[in-house]
Amino acid sequence: MATTTTKTETLVGKRIRRREDPRLITGTATYVDDIQLPGMNHACIVRSPHAAARIKGIDAKAALELPGVVAVFTGADTKDVGPVPCGASLPGLRVPHHYILAIDRVYFVGHPVAVVVASDRYIARDAADLIEVDYEPLPAVADPEKALAPGAPAVHPEWPDNIAFTYQQKGGDTDEAFKNAEVIVKERIVSQRLIPAAMEGRGVVADWKSGDKALTIWTSTQIPHLVRTLVALMLGVPEHHLRIIAPEVGGGFGSKLNVYAEEALMGFIAMRLAKPVKWIESRRENFTCTIHGRGHVDYLELAAKRDGTILGMKMKLIQDLGSYHQLLTPAIPTLSVLMMPGLYKFQNIHAEIVGVFTNCVPTDAYRGAGRPEATHVIERMVDILAAELKMDPAELRLLNFVDNESFPFATATGLTYDSGDYAAPLKKALDIVEYHHLREQQKEARAAGRLFGIGMSTYGEICAMGPSPATPAGGWESATVKIEPTGTVTVMTGVSPHGQGEETTFAQIAADELGVPIDDIVVQHGDTAIVQYGIGTFGSRATAVGGTALYFALQDLKKKIKLFGAMLLQSEDVTFADGVCTCNKSGKTVTLQQIAGASYRAMTLPTNTEPGMVATRFWEPPNFTFPFGAHIAVTEVDRETGDIEIKRYVAVDDCGNIINPLIVAGQIHGGVAQGLGQALFERAVYDDDGQLVSGEFMDYAVPRAHMMPWIETEHTITPSPVNPLGVKGVGEAGTIGASPAIVNSVVDALSPLGVRHIDMPMIPETIWNLIRKGAHA
């Protein structure tokens, strides 16, 4: 059984292949849909085809007569469950009561109205078609600006203005800044609604053991512990009788950072019928009923001196909330406001958010969650200012960056940027593309009538969510490290990886600290009955907060290892390194395995020391971290068709210290793909009646491999002082950097035609229309 050997190679910083991948690519991972329980029923949800309607009646008779159908539940049965929680609090926030099944009115296409439970999923699906719902359609509104117009249909009749909240944030003296301005640029910028489209949709299995009064719910989530607390409250089940398991989770991008009606609904059904039940979301449901992202219309003004010094910024942010608040819906735009100054040192800001109800599925966190919107607008505005001042956009940025001496830097929005050298990634990226040469090339191309663009974005983001007072549910994270009696190591983390690779990176950290081979370490997560309470995976927080908790637990354990080592070596003067405790005088050694065995056998114990070899830490971060970087996109636009070709894409990111460069590169690649998707193709389109017309992959274009440019990734490294690992976070960086870099590049390409701004997605027809207009201007 002795698998423990010593190692001397350091793993942190190495390109180690993900240990998760073999099971994923050989089809041997266990997702929610792989859970099979004896006697399990299957649920199918009947959903509204209308964006707004009154429910006049529901007739389930025919469905109940279908052999194999066990039960049908409607809002009347489940009205005491819930509501679906909103975790965000803002002054004066209007929170509609979010029943898990509609009561007498539906508010969006896909609104759950009834649920059929049957002995197999096929019968359940057939029965769903037999349920007759009598709807009286009502006028709907799907566009947030139209929803604000006088006389617009009221999404919730009790609030005819459709305003869920307004929120102001001020820093410095914006009036003064705009009075002193020599130039003011204004623009309306849209960050369109997007569909997160995780590869695995949602799914829930619930199992009620009536004898134990214990409910177990398997759900595809990013936050198992928070789901446990909140679903316990929704169902009235004592929290200690509820176990949540997030098995393999096939991606989330924020769409599973939530508590959904279906999680409580399956719990309700399992308890009511005393049998396990499974619900697996279809792709159509994923598009219409799982949260969407973005959905901003922003009105911006930037004030500056003629020399390029930015003085201040005003923003009116109209957030399309959809029909309800999901877990963090109203909080997302507040993150945009926090990050609106970007990497720049100006100290005068005024932002106003108007949160608007629409007859659409709620928006919520989607990769970047508020920061891509913020970065997109500031980086677009800086380019618009550069064009206005006829300044080079790189120079304008370098002039306005926070100076290196100013860290920690207090922003006008109340944040403290931890560390940075904002010019470094930009300069590196400019060097890589040979910027001056590239501009010369551009002159030649333009002289030849070609539309050749160079665009950059320099982004800052707020990561490692975060200090608890600044978060809705606590921002700390937990870790337990156990060295088992045979010397193998179990790490239990409160984060909930669903593609980020912490089974590898956390093992790298533990292997280095304990001096054991990576194969001797297993990283467990996602089961509330096994892992101590944790917060979960989102906001690029797992390594910076969860990794740090792990680091401190490992330090505690190393102290204990040395106590046992000293006892076994009968010496006070011992060193622990590479998995071995050595007496510095005699040179005698004991292995970690021997030490672990002795700690459990406990024949003798060091003074004031308990048996066993386990340490748990809950770590509260003193601050967020603030990664940054510079992306450059070189594009050429086909003058005849409006097609955009990305000729070159360079991403220089600074995420602090890097645990695993391979995983970091993967995060950048995936992030850029999603930013590129937003820039070029993706948009959730609701028609005026509130029908989601981009309701399938046939009409919603996520980027495919062949649409991606070659991504040249590079880094600068500015360690974060916030945590001992010096890490900042990288999960969302690519997405945040990509959309403004690509849009700035295409605007630059079209600038000879007088184009100053283009809204996303920049589909070829949009570009073609701009070219036609420009050619006639």
Add this chain to the structure above:
Amino acid sequence: MKIAGTHSLPVPQQRAYEVLQDPVILARCMPGCDRLEKVGEDSYEMKMKMLIASISGLFDGKVRIADKTPFTSFRLIVEGTGKIGFLKGDGLLTLTPNEGGTEVRFDGDVHVGGTIASVGQRLMDTTSKMMIKRFFDKLASEVSS
């Protein structure tokens, strides 16, 4: 979705106006119409089976005729609901004499919901046009025979 177009009928304007409101003829010409039953003045209930290639769907519908200005224009309102979605078309038909026959222009709005709305976007325009063309082609052949 806005939809507009022009079709010709080889009959004089008054006759065209009448056949376009004749339930027996409408029932024969509306693509997929299984049954059309009068339930009131200018108001009908309909069963429709939509069949396009492999796609099939049953719809319960209503047809209403309004804003009649003999023999130059009227509004035709068609609603249908089925398991694969619902549709509502509201169009103004304008008739003008044209070389011995009648030119029928329609200007309308089609609202589609449910599965057909969210997965058929790419084909909505093409298929709506095709259905309307089928209707007028059939109507033209009915009235000329």
Add this chain to the structure above:
Amino acid sequence: MITHNFDYKRPATLQEALGLLSDGSSKVLAGGMSLIPLMKLRLAAPECLVDIGRIADLNYIREENGAIHLGATVTHYQLENSPLLRSKCPLLSETAAHIGDPMVRNRGTLGGSVAHADPASDYPASLLALEADVVIAGASGDRTVTFADFIVETFTTVLEPGEIVREIVVPVEHSSAGYCYEKVVQPASGFAIVGIALRIRKEAGRIAEAHIGVTGLASKAFRAVAAEQALMNGSADPAAAKNAGALIADGVDANSDLYASPEYRNHLARIHGARAIAIALSRAQ
């Protein structure tokens, strides 16, 4: 995404398949690339599927009497990679290579695609340009129709209930002919916003033959007759390409979707038409 209940039958021979289809309640399943998604969305609900995928004598690519015969169940991948087609009817290989993605090309079939008659599918452009024939098998024997007659409208062909597409026949191309399939891809579906297929033959520097098929643009694929006529007997130069390309969308009532309005589609047809003509001319000897 669960279908209605249906029966599934897998005949070993074409005769057996025709027998199974005779009652009219069954639908032919070939690659299933269009039918199965429609069934999962419950937009299609056939009572029974007759899977012709294992009928050995429907899968062939062979040259006979100066023509190439393509069995209904040859996959897009087979067409893309067939040495015979690549040398003797390269337009069809090039077209097959533009369909969907590798998974679709590995499963989807020529017969299935033409029988489904999606107005934005790729083959119709090439099959019109090639003046292909379709051999239809029915209970009372085979009948042959031109591909131009085969397609009636959007999703509508001359296939009667109980009939199966048996094979497609395309001509052996003259080795000096130029060809091109140019496609603008809808980024979500992968279908053609517009697809233009061309065959051109030059004689003594002049264009002796021009066939242009266009898909995706209108409610059904069509021959761009005006453009063909503009090319015929003209000189084989870039100006000719441009002039003829400009005629490709003449009089077309173009489709629209989230990615391309009718006006833009027509524009794309003209631009890509000219490009396709230029490529085909450069390939013609």
